[in-house]
Amino acid sequence: xxxxxxxxxxxxxxxxxxxxxxxxxxxxxxSCVLIGAYSAVVVIGLLRxxxxxxxxxxxxECLQKPTxxxxxxxxxxxxxxxxxxxxxxxxxxxxxxxxxxQLPGGIIIGAHYAGWVxxxxxxxxxxxx
Amino acid sequence: MARSHKPIVWSLFAAxxxxxxxxxxxxxxxxxxxxxxxxxxxxxxxxxxxxxxxxNPIGKGLVFLLVFLPAWHAAHRLRITxxxxxxxADTLVATLCYGLATLATAVTVYALFSV
Numbered sequence: 001x002x003x004x005x006x007x008x009x010x011x012x013x014x015x016x017x018x019x020x021x022x023x024x025x026x027x028x029x030x031s032c033v034l035i036g037a038y039s040a041v042v043v044i045g046l047l048r049x050x051x052x053x054x055x056x057x058x059x060x061e062c063l064q065k066p067t068x069x070x071x072x073x074x075x076x077x078x079x080x081x082x083x084x085x086x087x088x089x090x091x092x093x094x095x096x097x098x099x100x101x102q103l104p105g106g107i108i109i110g111a112h113y114a115g116w117v118x119x120x121x122x123x124x125x126x127x128x129x
Numbered sequence: 130m131a132r133s134h135k136p137i138v139w140s141l142f143a144a145x146x147x148x149x150x151x152x153x154x155x156x157x158x159x160x161x162x163x164x165x166x167x168x169x170x171x172x173x174x175x176x177x178x179x180x181x182x183x184x185n186p187i188g189k190g191l192v193f194l195l196v197f198l199p200a201w202h203a204a205h206r207l208r209i210t211x212x213x214x215x216x217x218a219d220t221l222v223a224t225l226c227y228g229l230a231t232l233a234t235a236v237t238v239y240a241l242f243s244v
Contacts, residue, residue: 013215029210035149036203036229038157039196043233045160046192046240049183053176060174064165072161079154086150093143112150120155127159129169 027078028085034078037071087112138205138227145202153199180244189241196237204230 016022048059062068090112091105163169172178182188204226211222 032203032206035199039200042196043236050240050243056176069165076157083150116151119151123155128173
């Protein structure tokens with residue numbers, strides 16, 4: 001008598017809804033949709049800029065709409081989630097060895113956050129916020 | 130050994146992910162939210178000011194990176210994520226994702242050289 005074969009019934013489309021950590025993984029992955037969409041917004045803005053002052057001002061008008069604000073808030077939330085998840089794996093993605101010891105992961109992550117704050121503040125200063 | 134395009138898309142994914150992590154949040158705030166939420170004067174993104182920035186070679190380079198790197202990062206991650214959502218038509222998905230990133234890159238170069 002053969003044993004009953006073990007068959008896992010895992011959905012290929014909704015497997016990630018069963019565990020919070022899978023949902024967090026998918027949220028990290030889906031951040032690329034918002035990041036890609038923001039690239040598209042920049043491309044549209046560049047085309048309007050190339051068309052002249054009237055087209056650029058119309059583009060700026062569109063950015064004032066509630067739908068645009070909602071999109072950018074959502075994109076900002078996902079972009080920030082991308083930043084934290086990206087920085088938090090840096091000790092695994094590029095471990096730094098000093099002689100016999102490994103540089104603690106917290107230092108690598110902390111250096112990324114510190115650099116991020118500096119870069120963001122410099123950009124805000126240069127833009128003139 | 131068989132040649133593969135994997136190192137190219139992977140290095141673009143890594144470079145784009147790093148660039149997006151450092152630069153994209155603050156740029157979304159600057160171009161998409163700061164004026165609309167009244168946190169920055171509207172003149173900051175005035176036509177003459179943005180035009181001068183984009184006509185400058187360094188500005189052109191920075192704007193190119195702002196589109197190009199995150200777009201390729203997003204394209205590669207979206208291709209992989211499509212598989213996680215149960216879509217198995219990888220050739221079609223890869224063509225669409227990398228095709229969109231190529232289109233975004235090409236239009237950006239066109240726009241940057243016509244301003």
